[in-house]
Amino acid sequence: MRMSSLFLRTLRENPADAEVPSHQLLVRAGYIRRVSPGIYTWLPLGLKVLRRVEEIVREEMDAIGAQELLFPALLPREPYEATGRWTEYGPNVFRLKDRKEGDYLLGPTHEEMFTLAVKDMYSSYKDLPVSLYQIQTKYRDEARPRAGILRGREFVMKDSYSFDIDEAGLDKSYQLHRDAYVRIFDRLGFHYVIVQAMAGAMGGSKSEEFLATADNGEDTYVRCPNCAYAANVEAVQVAAPEVTDAATAPPAHDEATPDAATIATLVDRLNELVPGTSPHGGPWAATDTLKTVVVMLVHPDGTREPLAMGIPGDREVDEKRLGAQVDPARVEAFEEKDFAAYPTLVKGYMGPRALGSASASGIRFLVDPRVVDGTRWVAGGNAPGVHTVDLVAGRDFVADGVIEAAEVRPGDPCPSCGTGLEAARGIEMGHIFQLGTKYAEALDLKVLDESGKLRTVIMGSYGVGVSRAVACIAEGNHDELGLLWPRNISPADVHLVATGKDRTRAPQVFETAEVLTRELEAAGLTVLLDDREKVSPGVKFKDSELIGVPTIVVVGKSLENGVIEIKDRRSGERREVPVAEAVAELVAEVRG
RNA sequence: CGGGGUGUGGCGCAGCUUGGUAGCGCAUUGCGUUUGGGACGCAAGGGCCGCAGGUUCAAAUCCUGUCACCCCGACCA
Secondary structure (H helix, E strand, O other), X not given: OEOOOOOOOOOOOOOOOOOOHHHHHHHHOXXXXXXXXXXXXXXXXXXXXXXXXXXXXXXXXXXXXXXEOOOOOEEEOHHHHHOOHHHHOHXXXXXXXXXXXXXXXXXXXXXXXXXXXHHHHOXXXXXXXXXXXXXXXXXXXXXXXXXXXHEOXXXXXXXXXXXXXOHHHHHHHXXXXXHHHHHHHHHOOOOEEEEEOOOHHHOOOOEEEEEEXXXXXXXXXXXXXXXXXXXXXXXXXXXXXXXXXXXXXXXXEEEEOOOOOXXXXXXXXXXXXXXXXXXXXXXXXXXXXXXXXXXXXXXXXXXXXXXXEEEEOOOOEOHHHHHHHHOOOEEEEOOHHHHXXXXXXXXXXOOHHHOOXXXXXXXXXXXXXXXXXXXXXXXXXXXXXEEEEEEEXXXXXXXXXXXXXXXXXXXXEOOOOOOEOEEEEEEEEEEEEEEEOXXXXXXXOEEEOOOOOEEEOEEEEEEEEHHHHHHHXXXXXXXXXXXXXXXXXXXXXXXXXXXXXXOOOOHHHHHHHHHHHHHHHHOOOOEEEEOOOOXXXXXXXXXXXXXXXXXXXXXXXXXXXXXXXXXXXXXXXXXXXXXHHHHHHHHHHHHO
């Protein structure tokens, strides 16, 4: 690549619409350009980087025997209708019509297509297992694209899918992918954590995310400082206490608690009215109360269903956790008109005894995992100004089930070893999960087993954000001067700067630079040669630092002494090397 | 969808309060000087001042509406 003709324009100032470093620098250094919110053009330098990341992903996928194919990005509605995702995906999918008014979408993810492709071609257990992948442009109409290429509406993703005849096969395919992902993210140079995750809208069971650790990341996860446990907050499993015998607990009794519609006022009332009778003998605290929260679920088909939750009074509902639990339903606030429709619900004084499928209200009632049988609570008495004290789970009320919707706090016990958890943030770079049979069933993907019986194929699904990885690498590899690409990602191995005025006045400089470039290329290195004439050395140095190729070679003034200069972009170290040794020296440095 | 902000040459911005020839820096072109840290001088090209109405002799500037974009939140494999 020659900078005299490279399609490139570097900017001295940050673009006004860029906030995060990766976005600012990728635009300034001429790697990408914004076309529309969340939609970017890859310029020649940027495309080189993107291709290098793709290639690393491709090599590791091929290494586990996955086979690459490529589906269209433009897809018909029908397969997504069959799996329910045409509706479940909601406004996040780009939809369009053809001239005959037929419905199409731009693929946000391709489970349906992979499933149908296997169904189309395979029908025997002998064909399995098989893993297929593509590196494809995906489209999601994000409510708010942000941070440049980190969260776009058009992005490049590697997605792969495994197809197995049984659970054991799925476990093996999953593990193969997991190992491949570890290699991919190691090669990309990420600091990352593997956390337990929710399978979410994709359906399925076991699921892990690969998060690049970043203080400004969008995802919050917790990790245990003592054991290996780490999980996305959405997926944290609360450690449930032992079930206890409540035989000694006093019977439940209602107490008048006027003006106690909040947990704080309730605790004050309890300490005034029934001091010293808390389950633990100490003063009443928020942790002794059971807060009842009601929300309205809106299912993909539009039906609305109220959901009540019993949560320890000292905690808030975490909307992300709740959302993940009820997915694909959407959570809406429970409004005044909803209270009017359910007269058994007394705002501020709702309690478990009026809730549950078997109760008068018929409202589904789920409790926090901490609410195990035998635990004693204070909760609303379902009448204004009344609370029920010594309400024992399992004795005085029975919930319809358990829900992980309460907020997770740093210091909460690790579900695996009990140590206090720590919270941290990261950027989701990869997600692997065991889909199970959701898509195979919906699209009727079955094969004959050894005994001639039809069996539903079991699937796994595995994604890597390829374009996001480019942004993420930039995010973690820059300084005040510009980008700092790792060697295996850089758009070139060597950035060779010729600092002469022009070919007429500094023929040796340009000639030497040309010869070195040819020799380096002959040795298999890629070279970005700054052969621009009439450009001052300062400009060329600044550009080389902004562009961020790890090794910068300067051919200039020192040529009089028969030496060139090799600079390490990251450390800033520079050393002089005789021209005759330059190629060998650089090859050794680049090959490391 | 809620809150905040911004729309003026390719990029970054001033001008708007108080209406009257559209400006600055960078970038681009030409000439000359300069060439190891984003050089200097002279000259040049390039703007329906987001869009639509309105007020006015006159609107980038005032009024109404509208659109777009950015940031925070909600949302998000």
